[in-house]
Amino acid sequence: MIPGVKVAVKAMSKRALVEHGHVPYLHTEITVLMHVVLGSPFCVKYLGVFETNSSICVVTELLSGGVLFDVIRSLGGIPVKHARFYLAELVLALEKLHDGGYMHRDLKPENLMLSAAGHLKLIDFGVCGRITTGRERESKSREAKRRTFCGTAEYVSPECLYNQGYTQAVDLG
Known part of the structure; x- marks a missing residue:
């Protein structure tokens, strides 16, 4: 430091x-x-x-731009161009995470913060789950999906909610 x-x-x-x-x-x-x-x-x-x-x-x-949820709530929403910008940055964050073999599993505006310069930052990686690789899928049964229920109820994917199993696509839901 x-x-x-x-x-x-x-x-x-x-x-x-x-x-x-x-x-x-x-x-x-x-x-x-x-x-x-x-x-x-x-x-x-x-x-x-x-x-x-x-x-x-x-x-x-330190992410002094605040929590995205609070920014959206205080402004009563955000312009579409800002939403697109944040979404593009989120996709890049998820790409890094997924390429590293993990899925976030708790994406929500409360886990997205803004830097002082206004860039989006993904936080809170505690419930991340390992992604089953192609090799692992081949060696296991056809059903190589995660089934652990985690995340926040208001934002959880239908696959997780109905115990259907999920992959990293759960982060894109």
Whole structure:
């Protein structure tokens, strides 16, 4: 980290992580940030992790443009040209994530933030799931789809909601 540069720190109680079974989510988030989306201008930039006696703290770039959901709500919507711009940046973020072998599984305006320059940044990679590769699909049965229900009920895909199984296409839904 660079002295004088503002950052965001996501502090999570060690006790709560263990009690709620969220340690795997933290591990997934750090793995994806460090190894999968690293270098993408449209995913939050990981800067490090540290711990205190009671917390694990993930350090990322500060995204001072706000949460997209809040921006949309405060403006009563956004112009179509802005929506297209954000959608194009989201597609590039998802391309990086999917190329790295993961699907997000919790896409929603609350997990999209804006940089000070107004660029979209995908955040919150804790419930990401591994994508089954072609080789894995060939070695398994014809049905190599994920079935874990995760995400936010208001935004979950029909495939997930009805337990039909899903692939990374769930992020494009």
